[in-house]
Amino acid sequence: MSRILIVAEHLDGKLNPATARCVSCAQAIGGEIHVAVLAEAPEAVAAEAAKIAGVAKVLTVANAANAKPVAQVLAPQVAALAKDYSHVLGPSTTFGKDLMPCVAALLGLAQVSDVMAVEGPHTFKRPIYAGNAIITVEAPAGMTVVATVRTASWPAAGEGGDATVEAAAVEVALPAHTRYLGLQQGKSDRPDLQSAGKVVSGGRALGSADNFKLIYSLADRLGAAVGASRAAVDAGYVPNELQVGQTGKIIAPELYIAVGISGAIQHLTGIKDAGTIVAINKDPEAPIFEVADYGLVGDLFQILPELEKAL
Structure with missing residues (x-):
């Protein structure tokens, strides 16, 4: 055994x-x-x-x-x-x-x-x-x-x-060539991205860190964690601990809402085990719609305020 x-x-x-x-x-x-x-x-x-x-x-x-x-x-x-x-x-x-x-x-x-x-x-x-x-x-x-x-x-x-x-008694020689200097991490009252049941992610289409407040606002209304595409992280909209995808966090929430994310294969790798995927994008040909359970084509700057109001 x-x-x-x-x-x-x-x-x-x-x-x-x-x-x-x-x-x-x-x-x-x-x-x-x-x-x-x-x-x-x-x-x-x-x-x-x-x-x-x-x-x-x-x-x-x-x-x-x-x-x-x-x-x-x-x-x-x-x-x-x-x-x-x-x-x-x-x-x-x-x-x-x-x-x-x-x-x-x-x-x-x-x-x-x-x-x-x-x-x-x-x-x-x-x-x-x-x-x-x-x-x-x-x-x-x-x-x-x-x-x-x-x-x-x-x-x-x-x-x-x-x-x-x-x-357990473990008698081994421990190396001293690696030293712990510190841990830098974002502090948030929102659910942890890796274990959250609901996640709202934003992409490069948000256009700025200030506009990313739309994602935070919707996530707060849903009680969801916040994620981001690599493009949004690279553009400096959010810190890299929010990155979802092959080079970020692999997650499996019950609900994943992708806002302004085109759906590069590296990002889809991180969400393939999600229960329900909702995509909001103005490009009807965006690859994210191929994996989404629900898709909405339109301007996120109009859709998000309306969606939050409806909620």
């Missing part, structure tokens, strides 16, 4: 929802599921992880060096834990994409990236070519599988679990 270890993502003492999505992937693989929480004081995060349905055990690794998520510091500790497991999973988020390749390298293994479906304990489906094709990959049998999970393709596992929490 498989023994699966999931590396928990957390920040400021709170568990990231991506961890529960990794649990769903682990359940598809089948086997005993453990979650590792590496932190300076992991107790609060471990308590959250223990409540996820399907988790049998939570391992805590308490170390002052783990106060900040530095991949080069965390990786040797995860690699040390991995010897007891057939699979080691992490979310395909900024955190996971940074950490898991380091873990795979220390173990001398090739990583399986962006697992979106499980065909067997060592057989997985993942997107390639910006999501234009899906490839089936098979990891060598008898070797540990190190993988990142495409969180947009998996629902979050529910609560109701009652896993045991156990402290």
Whole structure:
């Protein structure tokens, strides 16, 4: 039977929802599921992880060096834990994409990236070519599988679990060549873009950062998160943490509203798992209409005020 270890993502003492999505992937693989929480004081995060349905055990690794998520510091500790497991999973988020390749390298293994479906304990489906094709990959049998999970393709596992929490002793030399300097991130009262059920995104057609207030206003009325195309980010309308797409965030909201976004394949890669896609664009030939469930052709500067008034 498989023994699966999931590396928990957390920040400021709170568990990231991506961890529960990794649990769903682990359940598809089948086997005993453990979650590792590496932190300076992991107790609060471990308590959250223990409540996820399907988790049998939570391992805590308490170390002052783990106060900040530095991949080069965390990786040797995860690699040390991995010897007891057939699979080691992490979310395909900024955190996971940074950490898991380091873990795979220390173990001398090739990583399986962006697992979106499980065909067997060592057989997985993942997107390639910006999501234009899906490839089936098979990891060598008898070797540990190190993988990142495409969180947009998996629902979050529910609560109701009652896993045991156990402290793990990890004796490894930690490198000192990488130092944590700081974290710069936008502060917002709006829902988190990566886990929100509703998202309103704006594109280059907004024309300016000031005009992007139309997107914020509509999102606030809907209780939605705010996203943006790469073109809008590159133009300086919004910070890059709002970027949706292949080089931004891969999301799967129940409702995605694309305003003034043409629909380049790199952007569509980031929203392909959305439940309902609504597109507003003045160009009737815009590629976004090919994937939209509902499309409205018109001037966004007229449509958005009318839509908000109707809401």
